[in-house]
Amino acid sequence: MDTSYLVRRQQQTGAGSHRNSQGSSLSALFSTLIPIFIISSIVLIIFLVLQKKLHRVYRPRTYLGSLHKDEQSPQQSSGALGWTKELRQLADEFVLGHSSIDNYLWLRFFKMLTIMCFAGCCITWVILFPVNATGGAGQSGLDVLSFSNTNPGARYFAHAITAWLFLGFVMFLITRETMYYVQLRQAYFLSPFMTSRISSKTVLFVDVPESYRNEAYLRHIFPDVRTVWLVNDPEDLEDLVEERDNAATKLEQGEVKMIQSHLKAEAKAGKSDPAESRSSHGSIIHVDDKHRPSHKLKPLIGKKVDTVNWSRSELHRLIPQVAKDQSNYLAGQTKSSSACFIQFSSVRAAQVAFQQVGHQHPFHMTPKEVNMTPDDVIWKNIGKPWWLVGLMNWAATGFVYFLCIFWTIPVAFVGLLTNVNYLTREVPFLSFLDAIPSQIMGIITGLLPVILLAVLMALVPIICGLLAKMFEPTQAAVQMKTQSWYFPFQVIQVFLITTFSSGAASVGAQIAQDPTQAPTLLAQNLPKASNFYIAYFILFGLMTAALQLLNVMPLLFVLVLGKFIDKTPRKMYNRYTQLGGLGWGSLYPKFTNLGVIALSYSCIAPLILGFATVGFGLLYLAYRYNIFFTLGTQVSTGGRSYMRALQQLTVGIYLSEICLIGLFAIGTSSASICVGPLILMIIFLLGTIMWHYQMHSALHKLSVTLPADLLAEEYQDLHAEGHTEKGRHTNGSTHVNGSTHVSGAMPDSYQIPQPQSASTPEKPTGIMGRIKTFFAPTKFSSAAALSKFTLSPHLAEPVRPYTQQERRDAYVHPAAMAECPTIWLARDKFGLSRQEIEHSRREVGEGLEITDEGAWFDEKNKVQWDEGNVRGMPIWEERVVY
Known part of the structure; x- marks a missing residue:
């Protein structure tokens, strides 16, 4: 690659050139790192002081009596309030039994990203730092360690070989984690705690033909049916219940205020x-x-009324009206809906029904969800016809793609800010920026774009979530749809548009003067966009981790906002007893995109892997603390969001390969030897496509269903199943793997059922044991091994027996059962x-x-x-x- 043109342009600008070439790297790095480090340190000190005083903000799980037993921490179960040695030594696996599988896999996601980037440092830095530093392309600052400092030639073989090594390791890591998720999912959903729940045996069917909306007929076409809930159209009942509850809220607030x-x-x-x-x-x-x-x-123009008297009159009118309509609904006097819930006698029967085709015509009697709880259902959506759901899905998806285009303008402007000092050399009216001190310019090109981009992106997942709630049947499905939309948006806007605009901005004037130099100049300057993402990792690693520990919103409510907002006992009670949760649809894409960025730049600007390692490690520690002590689970996807994030992470592999192929192809015009690295990367890209297809074909179905060989020996807890309520005498016994146990006395070490030919290996110990576990997940991390060493004893106990009313009303429309608050x-x-x-x-x-x-x-x-x-x-x- 001929770099004399760029070098001459730098020499013509004299001293200012030195500032410009280095100002976008070292100056921006330190100008970003120093203020963020100072602010993060102050935030951390505040956290260390406050966490000993404000237990409700920083340790609610250690004492809060409203938590269910599966959400308690060891401090709560033992009654200790201090920071005990037991809690400090907890493993992440504790989260599985005392929080949720989603929270556990969220921590594992950061551990995986940290390992990935650390391994990348070990591989790429050793090979590429010496190669790039002596590449002879005349770069300075941090750019001396990037691909842009390497002249085309035999050195490109180092980049190709490094890509094979590191990206190959990442492919193995993704495969391993996918297999681990599959086996963990099997162990988790076949544990006694999960199989004893009604939701594990219940399937939601949508688009049920009118002739099928009959309990007797549904029992005829599906074997082993225990309970059928036909969903009727509540008509005006939902609105009446909402009006009644609003009137009750106004009465309560008005009385307290008066x-x-x-x-x-x-x-x-x-x-x-x-x-x-x-x-x-x-x-x-x-x-x-x-x-x-x-x-x-009505706002502004409405009639003014006395709140207490008006609320009483409304309740006097609405309470009997709601009760009457609820009776009519339960008596089946309303129009039937095209949805139903069917509870089967076992998890195995539910899985068979979920996987089979329910009707001879497509889009009829579709098994939509399994393992969803009643609180997870979005009732207004489950009765919508398939064609309307499909139309809304396509329209919403198109709108999200429109946002991708619309958001390009402000995001591109942010990208221009990252290299604004390069533009001052060629654009006369921007020359006044040269008078700005280098420290201030570093903030403008480093810190300011990061903050602007974060603010700009905050609105997008909210829009995606609102769109998904218009047609998805469950809250978990809303999170999954939001994740599928928001991730490509993140990749396009936060990564690709910013990268291209940042790289093009630094050479825009030269390209305008000589368009034939565009490929060479872009190849040399695109790696400089990595400086922006170094600042991005600094912000996310230090600032986001510190703010996560500080728990800003709960802290503000306790210290300030709660005193102005929480005026009634109910609001104070709810604030005190309810734990916040994480929104998987909006969180996973942001951090998956960071993983994609780290992978894409791994062989072009490997320095970014070091900052990514530290950033992901700090985020892991911050979220680990919060999940142990402050966070609950509002929506559970059963770990599916983790599985999707793993698949989305492969985008980083493809982008890295495509970037290298493009750079090698440009280099062939200057040195024919670059054809060798180009061929190597093309071969590797084809191998990646084959690997991805094979992995998806082999593991996708296992990631959404449970295998028959494990279901054949499904755990059965007859007492929790409620057989005694029907008059069946079980003599207080339960069955595990064909053995009989006294009810209430669980086996010392519950192990998941497994085929007779299978055997659970002993748990590996020591360094070699960990290496074996890492590289042989199918043997040492199988479902049986995970249930024996990871899940036990937290999930070895079934849920308490359900009452007859709880079983009867489980999947009845909530409007039909809602009582006046x-x-x-x-x-x-x-x-x-x-x-x-x-x-x-x-x-x-x-x-x-x-x-x-x-x-x-x-x-x-x-x-x-x-x-x-x-x-x-x-x-x-x-x-x-x-």
Whole structure:
């Protein structure tokens, strides 16, 4: 490659050229690293101070009594509140039994990325740093270590061989992790805790023909059916329930606000004795109209009404109307919908029904989901016809692609900022930027684009999620669809557009003067875009990890926002007892894209792998802490989001190969020996395609279904199955692998069922044992081995037996079962809350539950509630693990 043209242009710009060539690398690196390091250090110090004081923000899982047993930490189960040695020594596998498989695989994803990038450093740095540093292309700063500093010639063989080694290792790693996921999924979903749940045996069918909407007929075409839930159209019932609940919320908020206003007025008047408040009105406490809350029925133009009186009248009207419509729905007096839920007698029967074709015509009687809980279902979508769902899917996908094009303009501008100092040499009206100090210019080209890009990308996953909720049947499906949309958006906008605009910006003027030099100049300058992603990894590694530890939003709610927003006992209770979760559809694409970037630049600018290793490692530690102590699981995909992320990571392999092929092809015009590396990379690309196809063919079905050989020996817990409720005597026994165990006394080490010919190897120990486990996952990480060494004992216990009502109502439309929320007030010393309770009961009538137990106004007239008795609060409901 002839670089004399570029060198002459640098020499003509004199001293300024030195600043420009190096300013975009070292100056931008340090200008990004130093402020982020300082800010991250301050954030970390704040976290270390606050985490010892604010237990609700930084350790809720260690003591929160509202958590289900499978969500507890060892500190909670043992009653310890300190930072115990036991907890410090916990392995990630603990998350499987006490959180979710999604949270466990999220941690494993960062471990895999860290290992991938560290191995890349070991391979690429040893070979490519000396090759690039002595390449003779005249680059400076960080660019001296990149491909752009290597003249075309025999040195390109080093890049090709390195690509074979490193990318081959990545392909092995992805294959290994895919196999591990398949085997972990088998062990997890065949554990007693999962197989004893109703959801594991329930299949959602959509587009059910009208002639099939009959329980007797469904039992006829499917064997081993236990329960059938035919979904009817709730018609206006959902709207009525929503109106009733909104009225209940307004009544609760209005009552609390009125009582608080009255207390403040009485305190201002100097009245502290309840008798003083009643003296002028007999036994009735009078509240001035100015202290009674009001609202408008419609924003701005609506009629203004008294909130308490209006809410009571609405509840008086709606409660009996909702009860009547619910009775009609349960009696089957509404129009049937084209969806049904069928619970089978075993997981095996459910899997058979899920995998088979349910109807002779396509798009009819489609098994849509299995293992979904009732809370996961989006009820308004499951009855939509297939053609409408398909049309909405195509329209939403097209809109997302439109966003990819639309977002190109602002993202390209961000890319230009990363190399704005290169443009000052050729564009006269930008020459004033040369007067900016190098430190400030480093921030403009390093830190500012990173922040702008992060802000710009924040809105996109929200849009994707809203679109997916219009037609997907479950919340998990929404997350998966969002992940499938948001990842290509990330690759196109955050990576490809930014890379191309950044590389083209640095040589835009030269290309305009001599278009024939475009391939050579772009090949030499595209690697410089890696400087932007080095800053990107610094931001994500240091800043994001620090902010994850600080737990910003819960901290703000505890210290500031909660005092202004949480005014009722219910809001305070919900804030205290509910744990936040992670949105897989928006999180995985961002970090998968970082993995793609690291892979794409691994053989072009290998320095990026070092920053990626540190960045992914810090993110792993931050998320590990939060998953152990602060995070729950709001939506579970059963690990499918991890599997998709692994497949999406292969995009980085393809992009790396294509980039090298393009660079080698450009180099052939200067040195014919470059044909050798070019042929090697073409061969490797073809091999990658074959590998990807073969892996997908072999493992895809196993990633969504369970194998018959393991299902044949499915764990059965007759007591949890509820056979005793039907009069069958099990003598208190359960069956595991054909053996009989006393109910409640689980085997010491539960092991997943396996074919008779299979045998579980002993758990490898030591360094050699870990190496064997890593390189032989099918033997040492099989489903049987994982259930023996990884899952036990956390998932070896079945869920508690379901009651008859819980079984009957499991997949009934929630609008048909929803009761009016309990109105929870706070007790005051004047007795106004008791008076309001009596008035509400009298004016609303039957069906209203209202109380002031467990909450009170303190001496400062602020709402308080009994945090030490979470389960004793009026709105406490035991969570049924379906």
